[in-house]
Amino acid sequence: VKFEIVELKELSGKKAKIYSIVILDGSNSDSLFDQFLDEYYTDYEEEMEDIYDHLKTYGHYTGLRGNRIIEHEGESLGDGIVAICNRPNKLFRLYAIMYNDFIAIVGGGGMKPGGGALRNYDKPRKENDLIKKIKKTLDAAESCDDLTINNNGIKSKTGFIYNTEDYE
């Protein structure tokens, strides 16, 4: 999967940098986060507003914290994969890679009503798999010094386009 990291302009702020992923293989040039919003906006406007507003508040006012951020949604503890859920109905899971409370790379998500296992929900499971794959690629890029992720944000000497196959 060939992808680009982009910064979500109006959500990023002095308290947290908010990024997303544009998949370059397909015809859709929207970020994964935008595709998620677009898919559910018509039927779940309030839920999408809630998630959008929280990301904006994290970026500009509070940093990434609070009980809407569910940790340990990846393969191993501490791998930084989190789910951001809406309230009060907790209907949606939006998957993201979090670095401390300052950087989030937001992927896609889906509906996961109730507390059942992720494997029972096709859409969020696929989005979770994709963000885990992207995280592995970014880890590898970091270890090769192609990418730097710290409290100054995400920096690169070579650009922000990666292919998950390049680091396998």
Added chain:
Amino acid sequence: MNSPRKHTSSIRQRLANSGDKIRRARLPKRMRLAFKIADGIDALDWDNKDLADKLGKYSSVISRWLKGNHNFTVDTLSDIEEILGIKLLALDDYTEDKGIVGTFKCTLEFKLKGKEEEDMISAISDAGGMQVSSTEFEFSK
């Protein structure tokens, strides 16, 4: 070292402008209050139960407050301020009967010089004259 390009989208723009703006403006304020209280609890090395005990509440109430969507009353915020020793109500810029602490005078002076002086005085006179007055301003700190 480069940074990722800034990305905008029509769906996010639509979301930014949709819904009840007043309700949506409350969210960051409620969240900041909740996190400030949570930080105040941490700073004292307390947990939610300690604050609950001091306020005569159940700790589940404190947990609900800290979710970031609670509509606090001024009395509750005031009580929390006193117990945690933090500021939640920004009232420091409100001054209570400080009285007059000083005055200043500003003088503006106009000088008309040169050949056109008479013409200008004449024009001012024709326009009804120019009144120069002094005013004293009183202000509080």
